[in-house]
Amino acid sequence: MIQYEIKVFGRVQGVGFRYFVRQRAAEFNMKGWVRNTPDGNVLVMAQGDVTDMETFLDYLRIGPSLARVTRVTKNEMPALEAFDDFQVKY
Numbered sequence: 001m002i003q004y005e006i007k008v009f010g011r012v013q014g015v016g017f018r019y020f021v022r023q024r025a026a027e028f029n030m031k032g033w034v035r036n037t038p039d040g041n042v043l044v045m046a047q048g049d050v051t052d053m054e055t056f057l058d059y060l061r062i063g064p065s066l067a068r069v070t071r072v073t074k075n076e077m078p079a080l081e082a083f084d085d086f087q088v089k090y
Contacts, residue, residue, distance in 0.1 A: 002053055003032075003079040006044040008060055010070035017042055018088045020064040028052040031083035035090070046086075047079055 008017070013036050021034040021044055030048040037043050046056065063069045 001047055001079060002050050003045070003047045003077045004053065004074045005077055006046060006057070006060060007073045008042040008044065008063070008069055009072070010041075011068040012042045012063065013040055015066035016064050017067050020067075021060065022086055022088055024056055024059045025086035028056045030056055030086055033083070033087045033089045035088070047083055
């Protein structure tokens, strides 16, 4: 298992991005959460299998149809907490 803190930049708020992330997380058995950030971007904390994580990241780079993703950054982190599911945080 691998854990990443992922930041998604661009037009990603107000376009259903968090719900898009939650749907893709369910498809790839990711655990963690997603939330908007005050600077207009989206922050994702995700745990999962290495292969599934790469595919999940590819989807985040595309986003839903109304989003315009300009950049995605990822930082690998130690999995200090085991998440039970994937949640949208407010």
